[in-house]
Each structure stands twice: as C-alpha cells, then as structure tokens.
Amino acid sequence: MSGRCWAVLVILVGLQLTGCSTIHFHRIDSETPIELAIQEGLLVMQIDTDLPIDRLALNGLTIIEPIKVGKHFWIARVYAREYSWKSVHISKHVSYAGRYSIARGKFPREGELDFEIKPGVLNYVGELIVRKHSIGYTRGFRRASWISIRIRNHAAMALRELERNYAELLDVYPLRTAGTSGDAFLEFYASERDRLTSESKTLETEDHP
Numbered sequence: 001m002s003g004r005c006w007a008v009l010v011i012l013v014g015l016q017l018t019g020c021s022t023i024h025f026h027r028i029d030s031e032t033p034i035e036l037a038i039q040e041g042l043l044v045m046q047i048d049t050d051l052p053i054d055r056l057a058l059n060g061l062t063i064i065e066p067i068k069v070g071k072h073f074w075i076a077r078v079y080a081r082e083y084s085w086k087s088v089h090i091s092k093h094v095s096y097a098g099r100y101s102i103a104r105g106k107f108p109r110e111g112e113l114d115f116e117i118k119p120g121v122l123n124y125v126g127e128l129i130v131r132k133h134s135i136g137y138t139r140g141f142r143r144a145s146w147i148s149i150r151i152r153n154h155a156a157m158a159l160r161e162l163e164r165n166y167a168e169l170l171d172v173y174p175l176r177t178a179g180t181s182g183d184a185f186l187e188f189y190a191s192e193r194d195r196l197t198s199e200s201k202t203l204e205t206e207d208h209p
C-alpha cells in the first residue's frame with residue numbers, strides 16, 4: 001500500500017495568488033515535548049517538490065511557510081476536523097509562480113482529496129509531490145510548461161521516519177491513516193503494536209504479581 005497513489009493531477013495553468021488567513025497550525029520537532037489540547041490531533045505528512053512553495057491551502061487551513069525544493073517530513077498540531085486539499089502556491093521567484101488549484105473533478109474516486117484529523121493521535125495524510133514539466137524550446141523560450149501534483153500514500157516510509165526520529169511520539173500517540181480510503185498496512189501495524197504492548201504488560205504482571 002505504501003506505493004499506491006491516492007491521487008494524481010496535472011495542472012496546466014497557474015492562477016494568481018490570493019490572500020488567505022492562517023488557521024491553527026504548529027509544526028513540531030523531535031526535540032520539543034508536546035502536550036495536545038483536547039481538540040487537537042497530530043498531522044503527519046511528507047513533501048517532495050521540484051519547486052519552492054510559499055503556501056499550501058486546504059479548506060479551513062492555510063499553511064503559510066516557505067518550503068524549499070527537496071524532501072521534507074512534517075508533524076504538526078492542528079484542530080481535529082475534516083480537511084480537503086485546495087491549492088499549492090508556487091513562489092513568485094520562479095517562472096512557474098502562481099496559485100495552482102487542485103480541481104476535485106480531476107480525480108477518479110470521490111473523497112481522494114479529503115482526510116480527517118482525529119484528536120489525540122498521529123494522522124498520516126500522505127506525501128505531497130510537486131513536479132515541474134516543460135516541452136521544447138523556441139528561440140530560447142520554453143514553449144509549454146506545467147506542474148503535476150500528486151497525493152501519494154507512502155505510509156511505510158513515514159513510519160520508518162517516525163520510528164527513527166519520533167519514537168517517543170509513537171509510544172504515546174496511536175498512528176492511523178487520515179484518508180477516507182483506509183490503509184491496510186497501517187491498520188496491520190496498529191493491531192500488531194497493540195498486541196505486543198498487551199503481551200508485554202501481561203508478562204510484567206506475571207513477573208510482578
């Protein structure tokens with residue numbers, strides 16, 4: 001399931017940037033202890049982009065934070081609620097600059113752009129992949145260019161990153177997929193982790209009656 005693509009979109013036209021306000025979004029690192037409020041959950045996502053990004057827009061949430069070209073792994077505190085991907089804003093400092101809308105009608109299955117953050121758990125929302133494309137040159141000018149955007153399920157890689165750098169979080173907060181289609185890999189991982197934890201507690205009880 002980690003290689004399964006949740007959604008794919010090719011966008012041919014960049015639109016002009018529009019203003020939005022930022023709603024509750026706090027990134028965390030592996031060194032800082034956290035304590036979630038009752039209405040908060042932890043959003044887990046990867047980003048792999050060929051272009052610098054100024055902001056990511058979802059319904060009810062705008063993430064205004066510069067994202068450099070390359071691969072990134074984010075964990076953030078957000079309000080527990082349902083979200084949908086809306087647009088990606090490419091930096092004004094590159095030729096692909098603009099707001100690229102993520103059109104729901106371009107996706108074959110209903111709900112592919114939607115996810116739900118539940119309180120008190122780690123919610124994996126997928127890997128955002130942004131690629132730039134161009135075709136041909138005429139007298140030194142690019143003839144055609146566009147970007148492609150995918151939301152891919154790369155849960156196995158996300159889990160490895162969590163185990164390597166955020167093991168304490170995994171000990172405290174259960175990990176689930178936030179997408180509407182579910183994920184058999186993470187469901188199996190969660191059940192096995194619960195089973196091992198239960199067996200460990202049973203052994204401790206037997207050793208210290």
